Amino acid sequence: MIIILNDDPVYVSWIRRHRDGFVLDTRRKATKRNMTLHRAICPEIRKSKSKRTHWTTRGKVKACAENHTELTDWALEQAGYEPRLCHACNPLDETLPLETDSGDAGSERDLTKLENDILSAVVESAVIHLDNDLEFRMTVGDVAEYLSKTPAQITTAMCHLVGRHLLENLTTASNLAAFPADAHVFPTTRALKTVPAFAELDAERLQAEIDSLHR
Numbered sequence: 001m002i003i004i005l006n007d008d009p010v011y012v013s014w015i016r017r018h019r020d021g022f023v024l025d026t027r028r029k030a031t032k033r034n035m036t037l038h039r040a041i042c043p044e045i046r047k048s049k050s051k052r053t054h055w056t057t058r059g060k061v062k063a064c065a066e067n068h069t070e071l072t073d074w075a076l077e078q079a080g081y082e083p084r085l086c087h088a089c090n091p092l093d094e095t096l097p098l099e100t101d102s103g104d105a106g107s108e109r110d111l112t113k114l115e116n117d118i119l120s121a122v123v124e125s126a127v128i129h130l131d132n133d134l135e136f137r138m139t140v141g142d143v144a145e146y147l148s149k150t151p152a153q154i155t156t157a158m159c160h161l162v163g164r165h166l167l168e169n170l171t172t173a174s175n176l177a178a179f180p181a182d183a184h185v186f187p188t189t190r191a192l193k194t195v196p197a198f199a200e201l202d203a204e205r206l207q208a209e210i211d212s213l214h215r
């Protein structure tokens with residue numbers, strides 16, 4: 001079990017890597033009223049609802065574990081109560097099939113799983129950087145590492161995403177067997193629109209967000 005405080009990038013990375021895991025959403029001081037247990041795939045704790053979502057900052061805490069009993073035990077120890085169970089994801093209902101996360105940030109129709117995974121990695125990372133006003137420096141090597149692949153293994157999928165105007169500015173060279181690991185990757189306004197909080201922004205605001213990633 002890990003307890004994540006003031007580190008949204010670590011939190012997002014954890015839920016991305018532990019799709020079968022569980023998350024206890026609470027606050028720095030866990031009490032009977034502020035503890036909710038979710039599956040790691042639950043949209044309630046994955047989606048960036050507003051542009052300034054605070055997953056693990058401003059007093060919010062996420063306890064994450066592969067096994068939900070660890071989180072329940074922790075809640076009992078901290079607050080003396082079992083956590084509330086989320087109605088959206090029914091974390092303890094074992095008969096429930098794991099939901100697919102269609103409509104999740106960075107997903108688009110007609111893309112392969114690898115293409116969607118790449119797009120999600122870039123978009124989610126960009127959103128975190130925008131929310132926290134951090135410098136965005138994602139490279140092909142970073143994306144490959146997230147997905148436990150090599151740059152060569154993701155090059156074809158990335159070319160397709162560039163062709164569909166979802167990613168941009170990878171490298172000026174063409175006909176490469178593999179994108180260089182240090183080439184920078186940026187989402188396009190179209191990619192950013194796959195995030196609900198950004199979907200309503202007009203073209204000008206979206207472009208301004210993209211520009212702030214490029215600074």
Ligand SMILES: [Zn+2]
Nearest residue numbers: 038042086089
């Ligand atoms: Zn939930």
